[in-house]
Amino acid sequence: MGLGGTRSDYTPPYEFLTKNPNFGRTRKHGEKTARIPNVPRPARRSSSILPCFLVVVLLTLIDESFSLVPNPMPLPPINDLTCIVTGSTSGIGREIARQLAESSAHVVMAVRNTKAANELIQKWQNEWSGMGLPLNIKVMELDLLSLDSVVRFAEAWNARLGPLHVLINNAGIFSIGEPQKFSKDGYEEHLQVNHLAPALLSFLLLPSLIRGSPSRIVNLNSVMHYVGFVDTEDMNVVSRKRKYTSLVGYSSSKLAQIMFSSVLHKRLPAESGISVVCVSPGIVQTNVARDLPSIVQAAYHLVPYLLQHSLLCWRPS
Numbered sequence: 001m002g003l004g005g006t007r008s009d010y011t012p013p014y015e016f017l018t019k020n021p022n023f024g025r026t027r028k029h030g031e032k033t034a035r036i037p038n039v040p041r042p043a044r045r046s047s048s049i050l051p052c053f054l055v056v057v058l059l060t061l062i063d064e065s066f067s068l069v070p071n072p073m074p075l076p077p078i079n080d081l082t083c084i085v086t087g088s089t090s091g092i093g094r095e096i097a098r099q100l101a102e103s104s105a106h107v108v109m110a111v112r113n114t115k116a117a118n119e120l121i122q123k124w125q126n127e128w129s130g131m132g133l134p135l136n137i138k139v140m141e142l143d144l145l146s147l148d149s150v151v152r153f154a155e156a157w158n159a160r161l162g163p164l165h166v167l168i169n170n171a172g173i174f175s176i177g178e179p180q181k182f183s184k185d186g187y188e189e190h191l192q193v194n195h196l197a198p199a200l201l202s203f204l205l206l207p208s209l210i211r212g213s214p215s216r217i218v219n220l221n222s223v224m225h226y227v228g229f230v231d232t233e234d235m236n237v238v239s240r241k242r243k244y245t246s247l248v249g250y251s252s253s254k255l256a257q258i259m260f261s262s263v264l265h266k267r268l269p270a271e272s273g274i275s276v277v278c279v280s281p282g283i284v285q286t287n288v289a290r291d292l293p294s295i296v297q298a299a300y301h302l303v304p305y306l307l308q309h310s311l312l313c314w315r316p317s
Contacts, residue, residue, distance in 0.1 A: 101136065144201075173193045191252070195257045215273060
């Protein structure tokens with residue numbers, strides 16, 4: 001894949017999800033998992049930061065003001081498709097769920113806050129009244145901070161013996177400026193919510209995805225993966241080889257998700273009919289930082305622009 005900070009032939013040992021509770025602290029596998037050195041940084045332009053930053057902001061504003069693509073982009077009728085969308089009570093997931101439902105898909109909102117999801121459905125049904133058949137949208141509880149919850153969700157869904165055509169792993173967290181936290185399963189929270197739990201969910205739902213073939217797994221990612229680093233011997237960032245920050249936790253989990261998507265896509269046999277894609281949505285104003293102080297939220301919204309600036313102002317040596 002040619003991603004910075006990792007080797008392109010890396011194969012994640014995903015059996016740790018059920019067999020190795022100490023993964024990220026000690027190595028339990030026979031294969032070599034030596035830390036891979038970072039790819040050298042490209043030489044930086046001599047130009048100042050401010051002009052490049054202003055160019056990025058200006059281009060973004062122009063793009064948003066004069067885009068010829070309608071928003072939301074209309075979808076064709078997809079009444080034969082069943083779609084699961086995680087983290088669909090806010091942000092990107094909320095819009096995905098609503099637009100899929102309005103296009104006649106059978107949508108399942110997989111969320112922690114089922115009350116908020118049901119209130120959203122009632123609101124959407126009222127707004128949609130008179131425009132067509134009632135929206136075919138349901139709610140199921142799913143907490144990605146609990147692998148037991150992931151297993152229960154998958155078991156309940158697979159027990160229906162029905163097809164699943166699209167799994168959209170949208171839910172994610174970015175606890176900006178927060179101290180390191182671990183789930184009850186023993187994993188760093190960014191790692192579990194953004195990578196491990198969606199990976200486990202994808203594996204467990206394969207029987208339903210095969211029944212819905214041709215089907216698709218869509219993993220929502222972030223441009224922040226460019227600054228991520230995956231150390232297979234220290235996934236929880238506890239060895240002190242690296243200083244933990246929320247940026248390290250988030251960006252590394254997003255890079256790991258891309259690696260997982262690539263490996264799963266290559267390993268699924270063609271006859272399964274399942275495609276795996278990883279999507280970076282670009283600059284999107286969401287409330288992923290909603291639980292943080294206002295000044296931190298404001299800083300978070302600037303991160304994508306600053307990262308784009310760095311990509312614009314750096315060039316290969």
